[in-house]
Amino acid sequence: MKFELRNVTRRFGDRVAVDAVNVEIPQGQMVGIIGRSGAGKSTLLRMINRLQEPSSGSIHFGGLEVSSLKGAGLRNWQRDCAMIFQQFNLVPRLDVMTNVLLGRLNHRSTTMSLLSIFTRDERIMAIAALERLGIEQTALQPAGTLSGGQQQRVAIARALMQAPKMLLADEPIASLDPLNAKIVMDALRDINEREGITVVTNLHTLDTARSYCERIIGMADGRVVFDGPPRELTASAVREIYGSDKDGAGIDETMTSTSLKPARRAEAAPSAMIAETAVMR
Template sequence: MFELRNVTRHFGKKRAVDSVTFDIPQGQMVGVIGRSGAGKSTLLRMINRLVDPTSGTIEFGGIEVSSLRGSALRNWQRDCAMIFQQFNLVPRLDVLTNVLLGRLNHRSTVSSILNLFTREERIMAIGALERLGIEQTALQPAGTLSGGQQQRVAIARALMQQPKVLLADEPIASLDPLNAKIVMDALRDINERDGITVVTNLHTLDTARNYCERIIGMAQGRVVFDGQPKDLTAAAVAEIYGADTAIEESMTSTSIHIPAAVAREENASAGYKPLALAGL
């Protein structure tokens, strides 16, 4: 269980996040929506402790995350994996090595410096790439991949941390609709198959509705909506986005129509494979 209590973050005189309080049970998939500057990214960075709260507390499983220091903080950042919009890969390193970097917080300093990954870790990394449908890219430099492929490499790297929580900060903002679907399918699969809590910031309302069992809406650093997708009415959307007129959700839609033949091929595949589209 995540517990945030009156979490606030100041940047100078600006309140980026303002007295945010909510709980997230283990295993939920939560979408955080709102305009740019609403405080979504700052909120996720505070949960991961890339940014410290100015005040308030963040707890997970009875541990006060917001007060952790040293090795305890590093352990938390291992257990709470983060995926970024910019992918944060090392472009010149091959894909396999980028994925293996997710093991660094599980290893000794000496092993990390010498880049000594075990055979078991390499098998685990290949397995993560296979799960994301991009095992064929393992020996390519990460910088040669498409944006959608790079984001899947970043997800595979996060899986290598064996996290309890997965945070995704605008994971599809720079992707085309097809790759956006592949990435969101992967996050939902991780949530449903592994029972990992997933909290993701999203710009597109239809994506939040389609993939998240719970939606948190933020405006000017505060939570102004917290509920199920069916409860996200036009009035609630207007409050989140500060719009005087109705917002046409299809204008920013990431929904795509998969041909029936592709759908049948995916259904026939063993396990999760986003898949037949893996080369995109």
């Protein structure tokens, strides 16, 4: 099913955060949205999930007008369009298993949700999601005791429990080190490829977008200024998205790189590398 944004605009007073965006995304694509801070990336994703309302324009998924949904229809859309946040949005005092099970709330009756009664099948689903992300051993730990990379993987497991048709990720690796960033992006790509779920993710690094996304959308001042495959993201396209530095030179992509640097890692002591791997897990 095709997803569409039709002339979608969002204003905050006199400021236009998203300016007349028109985008079509076929089912099963993995799309990266890039741009400077304040370009409108997060606002766009929040409108797709209906956490913020468009000032004008409309949002469609298949034959459904998402932007007009209310009540149960809106709750169903927010179930089908799962959202992963930069700051994880877990409940720190609850254990990992319960945080993951919370992804089933919109699939259950109000009574069962209020009583936190989860079925055996739901618990099996939660463990399977954690195993898929390599963190099943954390199931009984309070979520707040985990590393940032582990918490983001818990958030992805919770999103999987929603059985979504579309997955949005708002800067999912912005606060992670390169190794955990790779684990999280590998997980998102695996979900996209194995389940055929549309994944739309905001990214602040060009190399990540090029490596993981089959399509890149570049935003500047609330407008879409680039939309195409990674091979078409030329230096001039990057300059249009990010502008130039104070001397008029183009953006140096290495300044935003998250790539691992094998040479530097080879110089590290073996014990340090083992410790880093242990922390990552």
